[in-house]
Amino acid sequence: MIFHQIGNGGCQSYLLGCPDKCTAILIDPSLAQLDRYRGLLAREGLTLRYVVDTHTHADHFSAARQLKEDFGVPAVMHRESMAPYADLRLDDGDMLIVGDIRLQALHTPGHTSDSLCLLAGDRVFTGDTLHVGGTGRTDLPTGDPDALYDSLFNRLLTLDAEIHVYPGHDYSGRQSSTIGREMAENPRLQKRERQAFIEMMDRLNLSAPQHMTEALRTNMGGGKTVDQLLAEASARVPFMSLSELRARLGERRNDFVILDVRERASYDTAHIPGARNLPRGQLELRVNHDLPDPTLRIVTVCEYGKVSTLAAATLRELGFRRATALDGGMKAWRELDYPVEEGHGSAWVGELSPEI
Template identity: 70%
Template sequence: MIFEQIPTGGCQSYLVGCEATRAAVLIDPEFSQIDRYVGLAGQLGLHVRYIVDTHTHADHFSASHELQKLLPAPVVMHRLSPAPYADLRLDDGDMLIVGELRLQALHTPGHTGDSMCLVMADRVFTGDTLLIGGTGRTDLPTGDPHALFESLFDKLLKLPREMLVYPAHDYKGRTHSTIGDEIDANPRLQKTDRAEFVAMMQSLDLSAPTHLTEALRTNMSGGKTVAQLLAEASAKVPFMSLAELHSRIGGNSRDIVILDLREKDAFEAGHIPGARHLPRGQLELRVNSELLDPTVRILACCEFGKISTLAAATLRELGFTRAVALDGGLTAWREAGYELEA
C-alpha cells in the first residue's frame, strides 16, 4: 500500500494507493493544497479513482469540488450530504474498491449528520468523529451528542483495539493513534454512560470556527469562497503600482480615469487627486452614464485593493478592456506618503 498523510495546519488529508494497480483514493482534501495533491499523485504514478469527504466540513474549505474537475474523479460522500456535487453517495456498509484495496463506509453521525468513517484492513479514517484524545464537537449544524455516543460506543470502539486511527484533524503534531489507545486514554471516551457523555458534550464551551459560515456555504453548495473570487479576478486584470500612478498624476496625464469605488463618506474624507467617485454597489447600474468611452484606461481603486480587483474584472467583462486595479489600494497610497485631496 502507498500511504501519504498530508497535514495542513490542523487538518489531515490522506492519499492512499494500491501498489499493484496504482489506483488511489484521496480522503478529506483541503482547498489550499490542491496543487500539492495533484503533484503528489503524479509523482507517485497514482490515478485517483475517488475523492472522499468524510463529512461536510465547517472549519475549512474542501478541495473536492475543484479536484473533481482537475483530476478528474468522482466525489464520494455519505448519502445524507447536502453537497450537490457529490457523484457517489454511500450508505452504511457500502464499500469502495481501489485496486486491491477495500474501504468500507461506517455511517457515524454526531459531529454532523452525514459523518462517515472509512475502514480498511488495519486502519480507520475517522474524519471528525473520533480524534486523538478527543472527539468531534456536536454544537454545529446537524450535530447531535446522542448520535455521536452511539457512533462511538456502538460502532467505532467495537473495532479491533490494534486498528490504527487516522483522524481529519490534529493540532498537536500527532499522526495517528489506535482504537485501544483511545479507549484507554481519551478523556471523552471515559464517559461511557450516555447521559453523562451527552451532558459533557453539551457543556463544552467552544468558540465557533473562524470560517464557519463561509465553509458551510461553500462545502454544502459547491459555491466559491471569497478567496477564489479574488484569485479568479486577479487572473483577469493587470495592476498599476503606486509609483506609476503617482508619476502619471504628477505629469498631468489625461489618458487614465481614476475610479474610486468606496462609499461617499470615505471618498469625501480624502481621495487620490483627480479621482471620480462611483460606489462599487452602483457600478453596473451607472457605468454607461459615468464612463462614456469604453476605450479609455480605467484605474479602479478602493481601500485595500480587493474590491477594486473584483470591480476591474467586472469592467473588463462589460467591455472596458483597459481596466486595471491599483495595487494595495488607498491604504498603501497613504502609507507611501502620497497626497490626497478632499
C-alpha cells in the same frame, strides 16, 4: 500501500495509493493543499480514482469539487450530504475499491448528520467523529451528541483494538492512534454512560471555527470562496503599481480615469487627487451613465486592493478592455505619503439615478 498524511494546520488529509494498479483515493482534501496533492500524485505515478469528504466541513474549504473537475473523478460523500457536487453518495456498509485497496463506509452521525468513517484494512479514517484525545464537536449545524454516543460506543469503538485511527484533525501533536489507546486514554471516551456523555458534550462551550460561515456556504452549497473569486479576478486583469500611478498624476490625459470604488464616506475622507468615485455596489447600475466611453483606461482603487480587483474584472466583462487595478490600495498609498485630496469636489460622480 502508498500512504501520505498531509497536514494543513490542524486539518489532516490522506492519500492512499495502490502501487500495483497505480490508482489512488484522497480523503478530506483541503483547498489550501491542491498543488501538493497534484505533486504527490505525479511523483508516485498514481491516477486519482475517488475524492472523499468524510462530512460537511465547517472549519476549512474542501478541495473535493476542484479535484473532481481537474481529474474527472467522482466526489464521494454520505447520502445525507447536502453538497450539490457530490456524485457518488454512500450508504452505511458500501465499499470503495481502489486497485487492491478496499474501503468500507461506516455511517457515524453526531458531529454532522452526514459523517462517515472509512475502514481500510488495519486503519480507519475517522473524519471528525473521533480525534486523537478528543471527539468531534456536536454544536454545529446537524450535530447531535446522542447520535455521536452511538457512533462512538456502539460502532467505532467495537472495532479491533489494534486498528489504527487517522482523524480528520490533529490537535494533540499525535498524528494517529489506535482504537484501544483511545478507549483507554481519550478523556471524552471515559464518559461511558450515555447521559453523562451528552451532558459533557453540551457543556463544552467551544468557540466557533474560523471561517465557519464561508466554509459551510462553500462546502454545503457548492459556492466559491472569496479567495477563489479574487484569484479568478486577478487572472483576468492587469495591475498598476503605486509608483506608476503616482507618476501619472500630472499627465491630465483625457482617456485616463482613476476610479475609486469605495463608499462615499471613505472617498470623502481621503482619495487620490483627481479620482472619481463610483462605489463597487453600484458599479453595474451606473457604469453606462458615469463611464460612457468604453475606450477609457481605468485604474480601480479601493482600501486594500481586493475590491478594486473585483471591480476591474467586472469592468472588463462589461467591455472596458483597458480596465486595470491598483496593486495595493489607499492604505498603502497613504503609508507612502503620496498626495491625497479630501471631499468630493468636481471629481464626484453623480448619485444613483432615480430611474434605476
